[in-house]
Amino acid sequence: xDTANKETILTESIIRDGATLVSINKQTINFTxxxxxxxxxxxxxxxxxxxxxxxxxxxxxxxxxxxxAKIVLNANLLAQQAT
Ligand SMILES: [Zn+2]
Numbered sequence: 001x002d003t004a005n006k007e008t009i010l011t012e013s014i015i016r017d018g019a020t021l022v023s024i025n026k027q028t029i030n031f032t033x034x035x036x037x038x039x040x041x042x043x044x045x046x047x048x049x050x051x052x053x054x055x056x057x058x059x060x061x062x063x064x065x066x067x068x069a070k071i072v073l074n075a076n077l078l079a080q081q082a083t
Contacts, residue, residue, distance in 0.1 A: 010029060010043060013046050013052045016051070017033075019032060019034055024043075028041060028043060029043055029046065033057055035057055039053075039055065
């Protein structure tokens, strides 16, 4: 991934995730999460996976994803229920 592209993805992630950019460093960026917490994160982590969220929000997002997957799984199981 070239640098210019990476910066674009970073900026888009910050806008999309409702965060406010504080400063960009070489490997990390410092931002205010939409919950109001200040957080520093690896640039690559924001681009590749978790978005511009603080640790608490990332943990919550992960749990929500897990619950959503479970709901789908349960719905599938219920659909297969013998009548
Ligand atoms: Zn947060």
